[in-house]
Amino acid sequence: MKNKVYIGYSEVATLISIMIGTKAFLGYPRLVTQLGMTAGWIIVFFSGLISLCLWLLISSFLACFPKKSLTAITESTFGSIIGTVLNIVVFTFSILVISNSLRIFSEVVIITALTETPVIVLTLVFILAAWIAAYYGIEAISRSAYISFPFIIASVIAVLILLYPYYDFKQITPIWGSGILSIGKNSFLGISAFGEVILLCYIIHYFQFDVKKVKQAGAFSIILVTIFFAAIVIVYQMVLPVPTSIETLVPFYQLSRSINLGHYFQRVESIFVMFWIFTAFLRLSMGLFVSTIIFQDTLKLPYYRPLLPAICLLVFSLSLTPADMMQTVMYEDIKFNYGWLVTFVLPLFILVVALILKRKEE
């Protein structure tokens, strides 16, 4: 018996915001600085704008298939063989992304807090917690996201504001950084950073509200995260000059480390580490849950919970495959450059074909 799930608009919007926004605590600010130099924040802005347009397009197409997940649309459009293959591709991508995130989070914990702990231990703790949360289901994860959201936002704002003594506006000039062409190209590639919004299409059958609200939830997440990404990148570049900022592995940690407000308010990065570790737990749980749901829908299984141990083991094993952190970061860069193919282009293609077929049938 399937228990009914109740998720509201606010829960979904905050959950997707956290899913996308967690990158700010990893290497994202460094990556955009690398690509756009002093114009990193412009890349963020344009990437957000392009992602928003694509999302509005995708969600409008999705509205033509009420209460149908993208997995179901893919299969009904392309038939059971090609449809299943496409769904397996999406599932594989989601598993790779989640396992790489798991490894990065574990490595970042080692860098920031537990320098002598073996990576396997942290990976294990992360995946076990994510397993428990995914077992409780999307209701629990989304509600937790909604409750913790104000605290996470407050901690980010606090870091950005508390760094005000180090703001140097000259460091974000020249405005166009690496040049307009480079900004244009990287802004398009950078839409991968907002790819998590597509998760809404795969879990749409869980929502009580209509597709219009799903569209709004996605748009809200993209706009909010764009603002925060841009603010973080600007502050990052104002506090650390470009040559230093492209060398830092965990930019947000570096920022929180730089806070020094008098003798008794310094080196408080551990407090902020607590908040973003919390977001890491949320992101991994949700990633694990959605991957499992995609697999469940692909194989048309009645339950997702029996799949969790196997998928957890898969994610855990894959996360330990990279030799070191640098290799993990390299995979993350590959995802940044080509991830949009799976997160935006593939769903758009599927929906366009599905719509054409639907029109023909009508």
Add this chain to the structure above:
Amino acid sequence: MGNDSSRKKFWNIIANIVTFKEEKCKEGFVLNDEGNESSEGKQNKNIYNVKTKNSRTNKVEGNDLKKPKQVHKTQGCRKKEKYDEGKSLVIEELFVEPNLKTNKEYLDKIYSLSKNKDIIIREFYIALDPPLQAFVLFIDGLCDKNIINGSILKPLMVLLEEVKEQDRKKVPIGGNIAEYIRTHLLPGHDVRILDKYRDILDNVNFGGTALFIEGSSKCLVVETKGWDRRTVGRPEAEQVIMGPHEAFNETLRSNTGLIRKALRNEKLITEMVKAGSRNNTDVGIMYLEDLANPKLVDEVKRRITSIKTDYVGAAGVLEQFIEEDPFMISPQVLTTERPDRVVSFLVEGHVAIIIDGGPQILVVPITLFSLLHSPEDYYLRMPYGNFLRLLRIAAIFIAMLTPGIYVSVVNFHQEMIPTELLLAIAASHVTVPYPTIFEVFAMEFSFELIREAGVRVPGVIGNTIGIVGGLILGQAAVQAGIISPILIIVIAVTGLASFAIPNYSLSFGLRGIRFVFTILAAIFGFFGISGGLFLLLISLVSMKSFGVPFLAPIAPKTRTEPDVVLRGPVWSMEERVDYLEPLDRHRQPEVSRGWIKKPRGGRKNEE
């Protein structure tokens, strides 16, 4: 063979652990789920109705009076079937006999009168013409002897002499004598005519006095409850400075009276059900008929009536039988000893459960936020009330996390501590031969020991234990170099914070989870604390109390007035909470202060 079966058992256990089983909806009730009425609920409702029908024996009396002889004959047959010498009685199927001696035999057997010395049978003659033999049955200690003497024995034995000779001849002898006595001779306020032994015994066991009359197949039961009871005292665990100082006691009727006194409303319903097959405790279910969601009321009744156990002695036991998640850290039922608190929940659409014999009353459903509120929050002005609430929320985090944060900072994140303080901590730690986690656990354990000892030992010595434990033990431990002085401060603050949590059960839960956080912090530092908080939050948002999500109205977000974490002014709370689905959401008009002509918000008083 033995080895084979044990091996098979072992593999079955392993298979049970690793294989998937279909989820069973344990709770089976979601308050806002329209189509979730289980057949079980309906079945129990029938049972409930049957119980109600059983209590309507007075109606049957009227019919019996018309054909007394026939009834006697039938009952005589029942007697032969159900009772033979030397065989046990089936009380449920036993009826009152017209023969007084037979009734006495029944009672002798039922109550083991030869051994049971507080069961009293007083034989006498009703002063009719001719005198009619009768006896009263009551339990010494449960009844008010003045009522028995003055309102039963005296009218029947003495005052009847004063009835005119002419009138006395009209007295009917036979089947309807019971009705005559009830209407003419017994002045008691609650006199019932019963014929089933089960009903009679239930009344006698609860302080009633039964009058058996020769020649009548009916028994009169007079309400004579009068045991020694504690008077309405002051609350022990929920004291306030502002607000009422009344608390419930162990008597159900007294408790329902206290609630009714504070909530004078004809729609306030008190339904009674029984719990515990041996002690047959009365459980009252109170709610406002025009406010509480009927589904919620049905669910409360379903859960209580479905309990199959022999003894339910107190609210704490009943709570464990009706809560959804027994292994979670937080209670899912609110326990209170304050009538004003119960009333404040009833007017929101909650249901109160009152168990006879306990001074605590249960309120369902609840959310985490209602556990964190104290009645005083509302009796004080808004800014003061909010100050108390903020203080309490800080207390929750301090009680739960302080030892863990201390262990984390000392073991993993020393850079957070300013250098002078770090040096001070290091200096105080130099003489201590143990790791920090050992120190913390030793002190936490000692603190819990002092608290438990303080509760168990008699009052006067209890204070001494506090002083000895708190001051002497702590100081001696520091001087002996076993514990660092800063840790004493950490433990003291944590202990104080845990006592600032208004709900006793929740305070227990947080004290327990504190040890888990300390262990996580000792292994993983802030990472462990963060992981622990994540799992705690996940488990809390998954909990439900009688179908209501435990963190409502925040997660899931539902419509609510400003009274969740902080509270707004009382005049701004116009609607009732949404998650209870009350029958009337409207609490007060938009402008509730009728004297205001033009409020600051610009809304005008329409009147």
